[in-house]
Amino acid sequence: MLNSELERFIQEDLGPYDLSCTLVPEREVEAFILAKEYCTLAGIDVAMSIFKYFGLQAVPSHSDGDQVQAGNTIISLRGSSVSILRAERLSLNFLGHLSGIATMTSKCVQIVRSFSDTRVACTRKTIPGMRSLEKMAVVAGGGDTHRFSLSDCIMLKDNHITLMGFEAAISEAKKRASFTQKIEVEVESMEEALLVARMGVDIIMLDNMSPTEVLRTVQKIKKEGLKEHVIIEVSGNITIENLEEYAKTGVDVISMGSLIHAARWIDLSMEFSA
Template sequence: MLLVELERFIEEDLGYNDVSCTVVPDCKVRAEVVSNEDGIVAGLAEATQVFEYFEVFATTDLAEGTAIKKDDIIFTLEGGARSILRAERLALNFLGRMSGIATLTRKYVGRANGVKIACTRKTTPGFRKFEKKAVIAGGGDPHRFNLSDTVLIKDNHIAVLGLEKALKSAKDAASFTQKIEVEVEDTDSAVRAAELGADIIMFDNMAADEIEKCIKRLDEKGLRQGLILEASGGISMENAGDYAKTGVDVISIGALTHSSLWLDISLRIKQ
């Protein structure tokens, strides 16, 4: 995390008239950051930076992506009482948010039978890199970080230009390093996108059995080789296993970042 980012987060949290932290004497204390539930820990580096900024000595034996149990100690802290109180909420926000994402990602990975689980760009503005880092900690793939990483031709592009023209325009404009992905909603569109040279085909909001039939058609036409196939939309914890059996290479799930619950984590001053 860049210092300017850290200071922006700290300024937002402290405000201009911090009375609550100044009512306690600035004596030296010990504290612990503890998990109140089982999960996958993420955000350790960010929390450490917050503590260090306030000159709180923080130690941990954990690594990003470690499975933790209820009552496990994530950090032991030593420092001024006021400094620990000022660092507390921001550090716990990073840990809670990122660990929640990592925990949900790991659950999906467990349902995917070896198929890659990826997130999307449905992220919190200003916090995307931390959310995608949390997905990685959970064993998932960050997908593209921004619009420059991969060319993705979606339904609205096709509505304006048509599939063939949209794909041709993308090929003409894209760098040789950029893959071109096409979003499809039926078998005919998938076959056509493959024939036109798409690198990745995303099956958008298609049922698992429809995707399976589509992949069979691509195989029959000799178009499957070299294609990356991605399923996205309508995928839940309950049906992720069904999608994993279709033959896709990737399952992308927006819920990893937009619907994950925070992991419950607390800070306790021990003195």
């Protein structure tokens, strides 16, 4: 995290007149952050940056991606009592939010791995300003980042098709794309999937299709001899409850906005040593 970003977060949290933290005697103390429930960790580097900014000695017991049990110590701290109090909420917020994403992702990856080696990916449904951190939390949970921005890949979605049609949109994308950019097209039926596969796109996204429809579409693309040169992704209304059915369809990628927007914060706490 850049210092400019970090300072903005700290300024927001401390405000102009921090009386609560400065009420305590200024002295060197020890503290630790512990997990209050099982989780997959993410955000350790962010927390370490916060502690470093406040001049604290911080020693992590775990790394991003580690699975820890309730009661496990995550980071040990030593330094100014006032500084530790000031770093407390900010560090716990990042760790709780990002570990929640990593934990959710890890659960989904484990479900899919029981049936296939299909990738589990997130989407661009992220909190503005937090995308890189939230996507790295997905990586900590064993998931795929998908594209970070509109510049990473040319994705033609339903509104592109409404405005231009499949053929014009794909033709223009091929004409203007860099050789490093893949072209992905969102479709809503088997017929549309076959159409764009024959047009030579790199990735087909099957959007809001049932597991049965997805399976039939994948089988048809294979039967037509088109699968070898295209990646098939499925997205839309996929949850941890129905994920197993999509994992059995033979797609290459399952993308889930819920990895981030439906992830529950993990309960962590900071305690001072007696």
